[in-house]
Amino acid sequence: MKILAVDLGGTHATCALVEGRRILVRQTLALPGSPSLAATLEAIASSLEELHAGSPAQGIGFGFCGLVDSRRTRIASTNGKYTDAVDLDLAGWARERFGLPLRLENDARLALLGECFAGAAQGETDVVMFTLGTGIGGVAMIGGRLLRGKHDQAGVLGGHIPVNFAGRRCTCGAVGCAESEASGWSLPLVTRAWPGFASSALAARNIDFQNLFACATAGDAVSREIVDHCLRVWGAAAVAAVHSFDPELLVYGGGVMQRADLILPFLQDYLNAHAWTPWGKVRVRAAQLGNDAALLGAVPLFDQELPLVR
Ligand SMILES: [Zn+2]
Structure with a gap:
C-alpha cells in the first residue's frame, strides 16, 4: 500500500x-x-x-x-x-x-506512531514521546493505541504539563509549562532573567541550546546553572508523564537532542530516583527517525x- x-x-x-x-x-x-x-x-x-x-x-x-x-x-x-x-x-x-x-x-x-512503526519504539505498546525543540511535544500511547480522550486532547499536551506553578506564562494560557520553562522559544526569556546573565559567556552569543550547551561545557557557571534548570524541567515533565500514562519507554526527539549524550543519562537517573514504578524501571531512549x-x-x-x- x-x-x-x-x-x-x-x-x-x-x-x-x-x-x-x-x-x-x-x-x-x-x-x-x-x-x-x-x-x-x-x-x-x-x-x-x-x-x-x-x-x-x-x-x-x-x-x-x-x-x-x-x-x-x-x-x-x-x-x-x-x-x-x-x-x-x-x-x-x-x-x-x-x-x-x-x-x-x-x-x-x-x-x-512512526517511531512505533519503524523507529526507536518498535515492538513497544506503552510509550510516551517527547520532542524537545522550539516547543515541546509530548504524546502518549497506551496498550498500543494513541491516547485521545473525549475532546481528542488526552496524551498530546506533554509539553504543557505544568512543572512550576509560579512559573512563566505559556502560549497555551497556563503558567509554568515545561515548554515555557525550558524550550527553544522560552530559553532566551529564561536566560536573560537569570541572575548573573549579563556577565556570563552566554550574554555575548545568540541564545539557543547549542550555544548554551557549548558555554556550559566550556565552564561558564551561569550556563551550567541554566542547563541544570532545563534538565530538571524535562525530568519533572518525564515523571509527570510516567505517573499519568504508565509507559515502559520514553522516547526523546527534537533538535535539542543533539546533546543526547548529556540529556538521556540525566533523565534515566532522574526517573530511577523519582518515578514511582514498583514494577521496574522506565527506559529512556533517543528517537531514531528524526x-x-x-x-x-x-x-x-x-x-x-x-x-x-x-
Ligand atoms: Zn503551555
Whole structure:
C-alpha cells in the first residue's frame, strides 16, 4: 500500500510517498510565515499531484501542528498558526482534488506512531514521546493505541504539563509549562532573567541550546546553572508523564537532542530516583527517525490493521 504523507509544521511542509517502512520520495516546501492554511494547501496539492502522478497512492495521511479531531477529520484548535484551519474540510479537499480518502492526526502523535512503526519504539505498546525543540511535544500511547480522550486532547499536551506553578506564562494560557520553562522559544526569556546573565559567556552569543550547551561545557557557571534548570524541567515533565500514562519507554526527539549524550543519562537517573514504578524501571531512549517519523507514521495511521510490530 502506497500512502501520500504530509507533515505540516509552522515554517515548512514535507510531502512524501511512503510504502511500508520506506519513504520512496519526498519534497520539502518552505512556508515563510504563511498565516493561512487555505493558501498553503495549494502548494501542498501541487507537490502531492507530482508524487501521485509518478506512482498512484491509496490515501493521504496528514499531520498537522495543532489540536486535531481525528475521528471527525477536523482541526480543532491552532496555537497562532493557520487560524483558518478549523473551518477547512481537508477530507473533502482530498476527495475532490485527488479522489483519495484522507486521515488527519496531530503531528506529534504521528511522529510517535512512526517511531512505533519503524523507529526507536518498535515492538513497544506503552510509550510516551517527547520532542524537545522550539516547543515541546509530548504524546502518549497506551496498550498500543494513541491516547485521545473525549475532546481528542488526552496524551498530546506533554509539553504543557505544568512543572512550576509560579512559573512563566505559556502560549497555551497556563503558567509554568515545561515548554515555557525550558524550550527553544522560552530559553532566551529564561536566560536573560537569570541572575548573573549579563556577565556570563552566554550574554555575548545568540541564545539557543547549542550555544548554551557549548558555554556550559566550556565552564561558564551561569550556563551550567541554566542547563541544570532545563534538565530538571524535562525530568519533572518525564515523571509527570510516567505517573499519568504508565509507559515502559520514553522516547526523546527534537533538535535539542543533539546533546543526547548529556540529556538521556540525566533523565534515566532522574526517573530511577523519582518515578514511582514498583514494577521496574522506565527506559529512556533517543528517537531514531528524526523528521521522517511523522511521514512514516502516516502508514499505520491509514492502515489501522497494520501491525506496529514487525
Ligand atoms: Zn503551555
